[in-house]
Amino acid sequence: MLFNSLDFAIFLPIVFLIYWIACKNRYYQNTFLLLASYFFYGWWDWRFLFLIAASSFLDFTLGQRIFSSSDRKEKKRFLIISIVFNLGMLCFFKYLNFFIDSFVDSFNLMGASFSRRNLNIILPVGISFYTFQTLSYTIDIYKGKLNPARNMTSFFAFVSFFPQLVAGPIERASNLLPQFDNKKEFSFKECSNGLTQMLWGLFKKVVIADSCAYHVNKIFTGYESIDSFFLIIGAILFVFQVYADFSGYSDIAIGTARLFGFRLMTNFKTPYFSTSWGEFWKRWHISLSSWILDYVYNPLVLSIRDWQAKGIVFALVLTFILNGLWHGANWTFIVFGFLLGLFISTEFILRFQRKNLSKRIGKRNMSILGWFVVMITWTLACILFRAESLTHAINYMRLIVDPSNWIIQRYKGLQYLLQVFFFISMMLCIDWKGKNFDYSLFFIRNYKNSFLRWSCYIFLCCMIGLYMETNDQPFIYFQF
């Protein structure tokens, strides 16, 4: 059930009304949310339900055991079981075929002859998101930062909470789990906020991301016969597609959670206004970057602190390679992660030179320069993100810089392309105006004049009706 589908438009109001009218106490509220979430998840494939139930049950039990055990070694043993089970499940469903392919390819390169025999494995939707969520639960209990869930229903509802189940934000147990401990009271303000945030997310997804996707698919598929200018346009459009798609999804998820009285963490804070890579990663897919920072980068840096600056660079590159690999089982994502690690390490290595340069050219000019560097390097990395294979990405980049391809040919559908750029500009203006708020469109809620407020919402609805892309485009992050 996609957020931008008719099924969800029917499902959500029904669940909303039953939740607030019929569920009179915390137990009923959590039980109903659990049932609704399982129904939502089972809509894709009912077989996935066994997997999520098994994962929830195991982590709930292990969480209790870790907490109640007084023996440090035993605690560690339970934690290892949790990590092995969750990562094992992720590796099996997501990476096994990739590992087999890479293994066969590397041995074939060395002259050995192995035949390829892939397993027919269906990737369960959202597995990368909820395994990270449950992993953080057991690790936090082990570290003594969190008490285990008091009852099973709350924990199962926390793992499967439908607004964020399939594509995040990857919630920390310490933020979301306690919210299941209290009875929710209806709040007019929160629900209105939720709807506004959902509307903004939907606009970004169906008008901007999906329209970009149409051109991006066309350009990336037929790149061999497209000139450099439109290849660059294709890469730029993908930069905005991936942002509008994922931040749009996150806004719908957070808005939906608000309708049920839950507050999810902010996942995007206008990342395209970042003036350095360090800043970018504090604003882009915050729930994943902070997860990796807390559970991978920080422990790694601590363990190799003797290496000093080299250790930081090593940890950064390794962390970002893992970040890239999390996105998908393909070498393009590994190189994508490696590139990002390289960019942020370079920024770290050049930190003193950057400070000096900032003094010389002024803070404002340095910010502009920084913004250009971030956007250009991010666009380059995004080509890898979008490409089907490394060869595809390399050929795409080669054609961009090939002087014989520096001619501007006629592009079929130019007027639609211009419309897309108009909407991208509109999104950036709104992002700029609302950059200090909870979500970009929030500033409209501050307008005292309700006519003006409603006019803005109606305008967005009209734009969705007239300009949404009608070809089905699944959310990019659903594949992860």
Place this chain on the structure above:
Amino acid sequence: MADLSKFVIRVILFSVIMLVVYFCFIIFCAHFLDSKLTKNLNYRKGSYGHMYSRLEEIKNIRDIDILFLGASHAYRGFDVRKYQDEGYSCFNLGSSSQTPIQTEILLKRYFDQLNPKLIVYDVYPSIFASDGVESTNDLISNGDFNKEIVNLALSQKSIKIVNSLTYALFDKFILKENYIEPRVKGEDTYIDGGFVLKKLKYNNKRKYLKEYDYKFKSYQLEAFSNILNFIEQQRTEALLVQIPSTSYRYKAYADNEMFDSMMNSSNSEYLNYNLTLTLDDSLNFYDDSHLNILGSEIFNEKLLVDIKERLK
């Protein structure tokens, strides 16, 4: 609970106001904005393919020998004059991008009135893979506004169709403009009987197309089966034909043999003219899939022989 009621009432009120404003917005856009600026609004009376003229003309047609059905291949391929010269009364009810779901509606709507002895239906893989939105828009813009069109539109769940339907309500019940479609539009001339004659042009396009791997839509297959069952129930003969397209377009369809066997397995006779006619990709077509007048002449001569045998 009071807060919840207030919230629900507000949401309903907003939805109602939004729908009213949206209705006005669509009317404004259809009237004042160029169609290139209104991506999801394709309401065009007298659009490409002369469907308006065809549906006006058919009102006065009764009891014919041959009814032609299909998409643009049909109204540009079946030259009714050829058959009329041989003494057959006929009508070409083809329309742009017509898919089985629209064919079913058109056939059922006009069958009793036309009472044809033979139905010639042009079929090729793309019509079963298409969502049919373009053709439904064509029908909404140029045909009568009735229950069957509303049902068809709603079943397709497309915002493009909802927008067209919204404007059609205004156009057909409030504006009631008396529209007359010109017979000659650009290179196209409407010929009585539903055929559209294009000024002689040759195909200069590239001679290669990527493989078109189609996936048939279940509702199109269901509509196709309904069409054949309906024709059988009416005890009328149906002839399924595949009008020739350029050799490279034909080869681009992923599995022609499978398609042929699918058509042959239906109860109606199927003739694939891509296999029996040898046409020149440049001289007999004006683009990669449509016959020009020279190609259409060769094709219709052959089809006429085949039809004569069946109408003896």
